[in-house]
Amino acid sequence: MSPITTRVSSRREFLKNTGRIAAASTVIAAVPGVHAAEDNTIGLALVGCGGRGTGAAANALSTKSGPTRLVAMADVFDNRLKGSHGELSNMFGGKIDVPEDRRFIGFDAYRKAMDCLKPGDVVILTTPPAFRWVHFTYAVEKGLNVFMEKPVTVDGPSTRRMLALGDAAAKKNLKVGVGLMCRHCAARAELFDRIRSGEIGDILLMRAYRMGGAAGNAGRRPENLSDLLYQVSRFHSFLWASGGIYSDFLIHNIDECCWMKDAWPVEAKACGGRHYRGNDVDQNFDVYSVEYTFPDGARLLLNGRNMNGCYDEFASYAHGTKNSAVISTSVHTPAKCRIYKGQNMTKDALAWAFPQPEPSPYQLEWDHLMDAIRQDKAYNEVKRGAEASLVTSMGRMASHTGRVVTFDEMLQCEHEFAPDVDKLTMDGPAPLPAAADGSYPIPMPGVNAKREY
Secondary structure: OHHHHHHHHHEEEEEEEHHOOOHHHHHOOOOOOOHHHHHHHHEEEEEEEOOOOOOOHHHHHOOOOEEEEEEEEEEHHHHHHHHHHHHHHHHHHHEEEEHHHEEEEEEOHHHHHOOOOOOOOEEEEEEOOOHHHHHHHHHHHHOEEEEEEOOOOOOHHHHHHHHHHHHHHOOOOEEEEEEEEEHOOOHHHHHHHHHHHHOOEEEEEEEEEEHHHHHHHOOOOOOOHHHHHHHHHHHHHOHHHHOOHHHHHHHHHHHHHHHHHHHOOEEEEEEEOOOOOOOOOOOOEEEEEEEEOOOOOOOEEEEHHHEEOOOOOOEEEEEOEEEEEEEOOOOOOOOEEEEEOOOOOHHHEEEEEEOOOOOOHHHHHHHHHHHHHHHHOOEEOOHHHHHHHHHHHHHHHHHHHHHOEEHHHHHHOOOOOOOHHOOOOOOOOOOOOOOOOOOOOOOOOOOOOOOOO
16 A cells, blocks of 8 residues: 555544544544644645635635635636635635745646645645646545536546546545536435426426626737736636636536436537627637437537627526426526426426525535545545536537537547646647737637537
8 A cells, every 4th residue: 555545544534533533632632742633624725716716715614524724725826816815814714824835826836735735635626627637637646635626628538538537536535526516406406306206207308598798708818918828817718728608607507407317418419609709819609509419319408698788597497298397597506496387387387496595505515525525435526527528518519510419429539629738837838829810710610520629
């Protein structure tokens, strides 16, 4: 057994025992040189200090199963790290123990931050998705438990890599959570159980919408930023960094619908286009319309739109052979899940509604992860997270190429958007070169039919 594996096993057993025996900390504190508070505290490192990373760290520090402490932070932008550190310090005071020498900047900063942790601690990976497999690789090597934001992949090669890494993490008994928090929602969980028990019959059709204002736009690069740092700072605008607004915005609707169907679709066909992006140089479409087909022939119709002044909706629905259901109502939480008699979702047809208020799924996903760590329960969401990301990429590719794209084709697709993402440096080139006029390649359905750009 390797030294890291031995330390992980010893610490895991300690955490498990201290969670069960309330007097343990008193006993250990009496032994010279041993500090129960240190051993029982799960250290956290935040890699990616934007809004989502700050929120995830706040949820981690708010868990009740035992003490947590933020001990290291990493980003490529100093202002983001400083802003996140200040916000978290104001919220959590002494739980934030990140002096200057444990705040790291650069594309190798993730290593330095993880090096501050002990095996069995938790690293929070909330950088743009392109970096997920790189950072997860090092976390597995270090014997660290992981929380990683969605999507976890943006193309076929990174999905295959992530699936292998998930297996490696499982062999080390590492606990890994993926930020598809809707899967931890109490309301959706009860709806899933009711659907499984037959309350709406067999699902024939699902509908999902995320239609809102302009998003993912990017103007010309300012002179004070390198091309690489510009693309990272506007990661929603570039397919290599995030899968664009399709992958980053629509994955939750896709995942919650696939959960209710209890299956992944086998193919996707789609439409989409750019209409109002003017002189913007991002790679996104303004509208996406995708039809996913499941193995039994059922369909999911997905509509995404980012245009100002239009009708907005952010919700998902299921239609069965007997009744219909609301999977989510408006944004991610509260879901306000409901079942209606028949297909007309009117007030007088309401058959069931989850009682309000609902617990936050953002907090529940962390409560479940920390409980698994402290009680040493099997916990690995990598495969599901990678497959949800792949299904999302499948619909995006169908829209961007104008072809029908299957699950297997997407998984085996060899177009890797950023094959050298693990070699990026602060003064190096970007994975997506700009043209002489400062523009970037955009998807051209029917013209570029094999690649998205």
